[in-house]
Amino acid sequence: MFEAVLLTVITAATPLLIAAVGELVVERSGVLNLGVEGMMIMGAVVGFAVANQTGSGSLGVVAAIVAGMAMSALFGFLVLILVTNQVASGLALTILGLGLSGMIGEAFIGVPGLRLPELYIPVLSEIPFVGPVFFQQDALVYVSFLLVGAVSYMLFKTRAGLILRAVGDNHVSAHALGYSVVRVRFMATLFGGACAGLAGAYMSLAYTPQWVENMTAGRGWIALALVVFASWLPFRVVAGAYLFGAVTVLTFHAQAQGLGIPSQFLSSLPYLATIAVLVLISANRRLTLVNTPACLGKPFVPDR
Amino acid sequence: MAGEEHRAAASVRSETGMLLDARGLTKRFGDILANDRVDLAINKGEIHALLGENGAGKSTLVKMFYGSLEPDAGTISWQGKPVSINSPAEARALGIGMVFQHFSLFEALSVVENIALALSDAGDMKALARRIEEVSTDYGLPLDPNSIVADLPVGIRQRIEIVRCLLQEPQLIIMDEPTSVLTPQEADRLFLTLQRLASEGCAVLYISHRLEEVQRICHHATILRHGQFVSECDPSKETPASLARMMVGTEVVGVSLGAHQATGGTVRLGLSNLSAKASTPFATELRNINLNVRAGEVIAIAGVAGNGQGELFDAISGEMRVDNDMVRFDDVACGHKGVNWRRRKNAAFVPEERLGHGAVPGLKLSENIVLTRHSTRDGLTGAGFVSTTKAGELEQRIKKNYDVRMSHDDPEARSLSGGNLQKFVVGRELDRKPGVLVVNQPTWGVDAGAAALIRQALIDLAREGSAVLVISQDLDEIFEIADRIAVISRGYLSEPEDAHTMTRERIGLLMAGGAEENAGAA
Known part of the structure; x- marks a missing residue:
């Protein structure tokens, strides 16, 4: 029983984690992309459609990543090249994604989907309890953890990460030092789009292997909120995503037990719990301030 | 014509080893000709002053040397060879480093990360941190490589920029108004570093409008006015008045203080035990500030930027609420009141950031x-x-x-x-x-003529019976207008002292922490 609960927690948390880690990189570079929901749903529908047509889950995942990147490239072009308002462009991207995915997905409603296979890690998956929970997952769960580690390493241990943080902290100085602010931000935006697309693929190929219109159901927005409440720190995003996943699953079980708590309260519980805990862990204001990208959402126009 | 003699002098100088030679540099922004056929030549191992008022085109000129602006016309030669400097990275590769006036540092990053960003090949961070410690100590500007810039005071931030330049082993360092953020003692230490660099053969292009320090440390000076080359000279052979005349083009009129009759005046602005916790991690806590500004006098508060000036201004203006009795206008307590209420009590406020x-x-x-x-x-x-x-x-x-x-x-x-x-x-x-006027940095970025006008107006207002409180980082300005001078340091305010008996050295000591022992009843 407990094993099964843990398994569902992991599947509920993984799409949030992937999308949030991508958005974290975008925001660290100083770009605020509110279109995560739109990019995710596009990843979900394109991933499902390609997997359905080709019969290959891997191709579906790749196509979902490409779809997310294409959406983010559009966003990047608007806000970085044409210097449009980031908030408005992000909202528009979400609306575009929701509408477009509904149109593409029309033919796939009710079509049985393809589930990504589970990868059993040799030896480790044999460990009682731990094995089935952590080492008999589908590939994207492992990818999500590798992603967090890689992003954290890249941001804080490599020169590329240093430049990315510098651009997000003070784009005028970064430009004065000779770094291309727009290029760094474009790359970060594309990475964020790829992650959102991947998170979408997880929704339609692993979480619930089918296509339902609007199936991301606000997870893109949760991912955005997680990034802020996690003070732009990758490992805090893991904590937030898993907490959210855990409370979501627990409320399902609570409802199933018929505890007499109003269901509206139960369904708001994951949000309340996540916000409460992340506010508590970000109580260290100095740490939060140092990690907040100072140029977040600010347009940059080079003076030459 | 005098200009011809200067040109002749320049050609004599050039034989000793010309480092940078710019001819006819022109840069236009829209309708404004920021630089109009400017010539400038710097020798090896020379501290070269670039003088001019605000808007004379100094920053535009050095930005072309540093590759952040492209000249519309003119040539730049580096060590005798014509070069085009298309980016700051190219400038650094040539051996040109720059210390900016408004620092180009990344506040959220550590000292070593900031420096690594400016180096094209930073290598291992631990090794770089060790080198930063060595070089900074060697030049008398010690730095802790792992501290976060946001936590550091302005004087230390400037050190980071200087050390960042030094690590690139430059042959020319451009410094844009470096002493505007330093205490007199810190400035002295900087001058020692610059003189050592010059003796090692590194040239310094020193932008300033402080004539005293230019005369003290610079070997040569180029003067710009309205974007044009005016003349070059040996500043030690000039007087401050003759240098100012070249910069402004006309005689600069001094400020007349008028009769000071403050001693008997009533207290119009009173601060008593004004304390306020820092509102953000990077703000300064105000600690038990006492001050009485009387009718008819100008009190100036000196201090290095970031020592609580902004917080003090906010508390007096009402942007930050404090206990009711801490701030009094004409003996009416108003620490709980808002800005407009205080304005109605005949007080007026001019904050530092104008735009x-x-x-x-x-x-x-x-x-x-x-x-x-x-x-x-x-x-x-x-x-x-x-x-x-x-x-x-x-x-x-x-x-x-x-x-x-x-x-x-x-x-x-x-x-x-x-x-x-x-x-x-x-x-x-x-x-x-207004009956009470509080001004933060009244003449920041204003040319000499306009500064004189503003300062005279402040004095005149006081002499008509108002109380004027000026917060400034410009000691020349403070000595020009103040009847009494207090110093703010880490949120402590020293007791105000008579401007006639106050010295720069004493202000420097108070800035460096003396204000804390000296804080008390005004």
Whole structure:
């Protein structure tokens, strides 16, 4: 029983984690992309459609990543090249994604989907309890953890990460030092789009292997909120995503037990719990301030 | 003509080893010719001053040397070879480093990360940290490589920029007004470092409008006015007055202090035990500040930036609420009251940041007048409506009395140059003849002529019976206008002392922490 609960927690948390880690990189570079929901749903529908047509889950995942990147490239072009308002462009991207995915997905409603296979890690998956929970997952769960580690390493241990943080902290100085602010931000935006697309693929190929219109159901927005409440720190995003996943699953079980708590309260519980805990862990204001990208959402126009 | 002699002198100098030779550099921004055929030559191992008023084109010129601007015309030779410097990275590769006036540091990053970003090949961070420690100690500018910039005071931040330049082993360091953020003692230490660099053969291009320090440390000077080359000279052979004349083009009129009659005046602005916790991790806590500003006097508060000046201003203006008795205007407690309430009590405030804080960039000047004066007795509002006629009249009056120059009538605040906008925001409050005036950095970024006008107006206001409190980082300005001087350091305010007996050395000691022992009853 407990094993099964843990398994569902992991599947509920993984799409949030992937999308949030991508958005974290975008925001660290100083770009605020509110279109995560739109990019995710596009990843979900394109991933499902390609997997359905080709019969290959891997191709579906790749196509979902490409779809997310294409959406983010559009966003990047608007806000970085044409210097449009980031908030408005992000909202528009979400609306575009929701509408477009509904149109593409029309033919796939009710079509049985393809589930990504589970990868059993040799030896480790044999460990009682731990094995089935952590080492008999589908590939994207492992990818999500590798992603967090890689992003954290890249941001804080490599020169590329240093430049990315510098651009997000003070784009005028970064430009004065000779770094291309727009290029760094474009790359970060594309990475964020790829992650959102991947998170979408997880929704339609692993979480619930089918296509339902609007199936991301606000997870893109949760991912955005997680990034802020996690003070732009990758490992805090893991904590937030898993907490959210855990409370979501627990409320399902609570409802199933018929505890007499109003269901509206139960369904708001994951949000309340996540916000409460992340506010508590970000109580260290100095740490939060140092990690907040100072140029977040600010347009940059080079003076030459 | 005198210019011919200067040219002859330059050609003699050039034989000793010309490092950088710029000829006819021209740069145009829209209608404005920021640099008009400017010549400048720097020798190896020379501390070369670049003098000029604000807007004379100094920053534009050095940005072309540093590759952040592209000249429209003219040539730059580096060690005898013509070069085109297309980016700061290319400038650094040639051996040109720059220390910016408004620092180009990344606040959220550590010292070593900041420096690594400027090096094309930073290598291992631990090794770099060790090198930073070595070089900084060696040049008398010690740094802790792992501290976060946001936690460091301004003087240390400048060290980071200097050490960042030194690590690139430059042959020319450009410094843009480096002493404007330093205490006199810190400035002395900087001068020692510069002289050592020069003796090692590194040239320094030193931008400043402080004539005393230019005379003290610079071997040679180039003077710009209105974007044009005026002359070059050996500053040690000139007097401050002759240098100022070359910069401004006319005699600079000194400020006349008038009779000081403060001793018996009533207290118009009183601060008692003013304390306030820091509102953000990077703000300064105000600690038990006591000060009485009397009718008829100008009190100046000196201090290095970031020592609580902004917080003190906010507490007095009402942007930050404190205990009611901590701030009193004409003996009425108002620590709980807002800005407009205090304005109605005949107080006026000019904040440091003129665009965004002192004036709304996108609003017309007349609208900006309404914003600070709607609740005072100026008749700008009635029955809930704004009198645009009256606002327009005030705008015309301020424009005329404070010499605010604008291209067309009643423009948006953001279209004014920094100096003109400063004249406007100071003039807007002076025009009211307030009983208490608090000004943070009254002449920051204003040219010498306009600065003299603003300073004279502040003194005149005080002599008419108002109390004037000036917060400034410019010691020359403070000595020019203040009757009494206090120093703020880490949120402590020293007891104000008579300006005639106060010395720069004493201010420096107070800035370096002496204010804390000296804080007490005013």
